[in-house]
Amino acid sequence: MTERxxxxxxxxxxxxxxxxxxxxxxxxxxxxGRAAFRRFGFVQSAVVSRWAEIVGHRYARxxxxxxxxxxxxxxxxxxxxxxVASAHAPMMQHVAPDIVERVNRFFGYPAVARVVMRQxxxxxxxxxxxxxxxxxxxxxxxxxGESLRAIADPELRAVLEALAQGVAQTSGAPxxxxxxx
Numbered sequence: 001m002t003e004r005x006x007x008x009x010x011x012x013x014x015x016x017x018x019x020x021x022x023x024x025x026x027x028x029x030x031x032x033g034r035a036a037f038r039r040f041g042f043v044q045s046a047v048v049s050r051w052a053e054i055v056g057h058r059y060a061r062x063x064x065x066x067x068x069x070x071x072x073x074x075x076x077x078x079x080x081x082x083x084v085a086s087a088h089a090p091m092m093q094h095v096a097p098d099i100v101e102r103v104n105r106f107f108g109y110p111a112v113a114r115v116v117m118r119q120x121x122x123x124x125x126x127x128x129x130x131x132x133x134x135x136x137x138x139x140x141x142x143x144x145g146e147s148l149r150a151i152a153d154p155e156l157r158a159v160l161e162a163l164a165q166g167v168a169q170t171s172g173a174p175x176x177x178x179x180x181x
Contacts, residue, residue: 046106047065047068047103047106048064048065050106051063051064051065054102054103054106055099055102055103056102059092059095059099061122062084062085062088062091062092062122063082063083063084063085063088063092063117063122064082064083064122064123065080065081065082065083066081066082066083066118067080067081068080068081068111068112069081075111076109076110076111076113077110077111077112077113078111078112078113079112079113079114079115079116080099080100080103080112080114080115080116081115081116081117081118082099082115082116082117082118083117083118083119083120083121083122084117084118084119084120084122085119085120085121085122086119086120089117089119092117093117096114096115096117099115100112100113100114100115148160148161148164
């Protein structure tokens with residue numbers, strides 16, 4: 001077995017050889033984000049990115065997680081610090097036990113024991129990153145008619161034609177019903 005020797009760089013210093021495959025930037029971003037979130041007290045960056053799913057849209061509109069601090073050497077019984085819109089602080093104080101329960105359910109173990117609130121300005125997620133509507137997906141009816149003629153089953157062809165006409169008559173993105181929050 002041959003031993004790999006360090007390469008000599010241009011300045012004469014020893015470097016270990018590079019290895020591994022090329023990775024896409026998107027593949028490395030979760031690692032970069034994870035390090036930054038840990039630095040600010042988050043074990044999982046998903047707590048921040050999925051806050052609305054964890055506590056519901058109603059509470060996510062008026063609060064945002066800032067950090068989770070754990071006792072020395074532990075990963076349980078932490079203190080979750082929230083920034084809360086000032087007018088909503090009394091309400092959030094009353095629902096703090098529910099927030100602890102929901103965060104612990106998200107983690108799958110009793111990660112948070114209590115919540116500390118700090119009054120601050122909350123930027124709604126929708127205002128932070130406005131979404132662009134998807135491009136129109138209206139089919140070209142002439143091309144569609146030709147492709148549907150090849151379908152032998154008349155019932156299936158009729159259903160697909162009705163679907164295509166319905167899609168062609170709509171404008172913009174489909175309306176999605178309001179979720180619970």
